[in-house]
Amino acid sequence: MKTPDDSAGQDQLSERQQAVLDAVLALMVAGEALTMTAVARRASCSKETLYKWFGDRDGLLAATVRWQASKVRAGNFDRQAMDAGALRESLSRFAANWLTVISSPTSIALNRLAISHAGSHETNLGAIVLANGRLAIGERVKPLLKAGREAGILAFDDTETAFRTFIGLVGRDVQVRLLLGDRLKLSPATIAADADRAAGQFITLYGTGRPAPAAINSNA
Amino acid sequence: MKTPDDSAGQDQLSERQQAVLDAVLALMVAGEALTMTAVARRASCSKETLYKWFGDRDGLLAATVRWQASKVRAGNFDRQAMDAGALRESLSRFAANWLTVISSPTSIALNRLAISHAGSHETNLGAIVLANGRLAIGERVKPLLKAGREAGILAFDDTETAFRTFIGLVGRDVQVRLLLGDRLKLSPATIAADADRAAGQFITLYGTGRPAPAAINSNA
DNA sequence: CGAGTGCCGTAACGTACGGTACGGTACCCC
DNA sequence: GGGGTACCGTACCGTACGTTACGGCACTCG
Incomplete structure (x- = not known):
């Protein structure tokens, strides 16, 4: 054989x-x-x-x-009533979901393997991880961002740029630190708080501000 | 021997x-x-x-x-005249410097090595990289942020949180993508533009909006 | 029931590589 | 000049591991 x-x-x-x-x-x-x-x-x-x-x-x-x-493929979040609160809620949910994934032992081990291979081997594991991780979540978040723009809640020119800003606000240096072995403790509470902070910051940067509910500063 | x-x-x-x-x-x-x-x-x-x-x-x-x-240790940026323009300029310079470092072939190869070791070996290369990369730049940027706060240009409670937001806005997912083998082209022009965008976004999030000198006691 | 198939468990093989030993050379010091 | 030291180049050893081969067992099909 x-x-x-x-x-x-x-x-x-x-x-x-x-x-x-x-x-x-x-x-x-x-x-x-x-x-x-x-x-x-x-x-x-x-x-x-x-x-x-x-x-x-x-x-x-x-x-x-x-x-x-x-x-890993989680279900798509369908657009429902698109107001500022729902948008922020959806963004926060995405953020929490993604943080949970990238901080899981499986994801860390898998990314370490792919990164080890990326340098030498030509069986590009990195490309697979990239396609199913970063790019996949992008294809799920971008429609949400566009829906927010159509609803007049968000304002941006390039969807990709806006999405990458969101990713940066959510993940910050968490993934690289975890990959390098940093003992970073991401409890569900921490993840929820970080996700909410990131969603709020993103809306501060890209929101039109007009349909403003309350509590941009949630540190009460 | x-x-x-x-x-x-x-x-x-x-x-x-x-x-x-x-x-x-x-x-x-x-x-x-x-x-x-x-x-x-x-x-x-x-x-x-x-x-x-x-x-x-x-x-x-x-x-x-x-x-x-x-x-890698670059020279510290000393505080000089601290107004909004100088702060943004300093932040942008830090961002461009960091982006240049993490996108260099040497840094990529080194981080790949450290990440490969982090899983199995106990000679913690990851800790060394972490200490000299992420933590070192933090110790250089944080004084700048604090100076901005003292000058009334920035407002934040936790310096670490503010710094990590800055790091996220600058790096986004660049480093992980490069480590995974993504063909990401970071020309000096791209880096300069990204650094400036990140600095602007950071000031949008954490700036007081007005460089009022005596604004320390005027928080509502 | 016998042949074929798919799979387990393990032995065997070849090579790559970490680590060691040794001969040879240049240089220093007495 | 002779001994010591530091180092290069290379041969050597042991082991780990990828890969292959083979014997045995359960199951299916004619």
């Missing part, structure tokens, strides 16, 4: 294959070495099977990254 | 040792594997010497990270 099973190359993973990839994720999160032997032992499968399904080690890691990415 | 030479453990590096560490940096930036043999060949020294000077591979990498960190 020279051809690696296509079922792993495509997005059709059997239950067993998913279990194997979850074992890889478990190893990553535990900080243990990602050797083929360790994966086989952890997943209770043979190395021969790993090679048959995923081709080689890089294929296994790529499949793992894709597998995790497919699990 | 069992004891690794202390001259490498401390911060006293001979010219030759510095040249060796520069060779390590050159390998890192070139994306080549950081094997001891490769370092020895690139630096035209023997592996025995590497082990004598730096103990082991981790010691060599740690010394390299420290060496690069010692080269």
Whole structure:
């Protein structure tokens, strides 16, 4: 068998294959070495099977990254009544969701793996993470921003610039610090507070100010 | 000789040792594997010497990270005439300087290395990078922010929070994207524009709006 | 029931690499 | 000049790990 099973190359993973990839994720999160032997032992499968399904080690890691990415997709927030309060609420929810994701051990381990590979290997795990992380959330937030602009609540020229400002206000240096091993404690309360602060700051920067409810300064 | 030479453990590096560490940096930036043999060949020294000077591979990498960190320290910006224009100018300069650093190939390669180590190894390269990168720039920017507050130009309660907002506005997701291999082109013009935008946004968020000199007691 | 298939567990192989040892050379000090 | 020191270049050793091969077991299908 020279051809690696296509079922792993495509997005059709059997239950067993998913279990194997979850074992890889478990190893990553535990900080243990990602050797083929360790994966086989952890997943209770043979190395021969790993090679048959995923081709080689890089294929296994790529499949793992894709597998995790497919699990993260949260539901889209549909636009409902678009007033200033709802907008701020939606932005805050996005922010909290994203902060929760990037501070999770799985995300940290996955990003570390992708970044390690980005330098040397050509199996671009970084591109996969980028496409499913940064870009994916962008495609979900931007419609919200545009809806806010259409409703006259927000004002900006370039959606991408506005979105990146929002990302910056939310994440700040959190992700890089976590990746570097900083013991940063992000409790749900902290995340909620940061998300709300970021949403408020974003509206301060890009809001038209006209439909102003209350409490731009929420430090009461 | 069992004891690794202390001259490498401390911060006293001979010219030759510095040249060796520069060779390590050159390998890192070139994306080549950081094997001891490769370092020895690139630096035209023997592996025995590497082990004598730096103990082991981790010691060599740690010394390299420290060496690069010692080269980055830019001069402090002294406070001069503190009005709104000067503050914005100083903030913009800091932002441009930082963006230039984090987008440099050396910084990217170094952070990738530190992040790779952060998961498994216990020779915490991440802590070194963190201490000399994020924390160091914080200690240089915070006095500026405080000076702005004393002059009545800025208003904030927690200096750390204000600083982190600034960092977020400047860096946004640039660093993580670069680490993941995103082909992001940061020309000097782009950097200058981003730095200016960030400084303006920060002042919008934290500025008092009026550089009133005696405004300390006039908060409603 | 026998052949085929898919998979587990493990042994085996080849190589890369961290770490060590050793010979050779240049330089310093007595 | 002789011994010591510092270093280069290279050969060498042990191990870890990616990859392959093989024996055995359960299940399916004719």
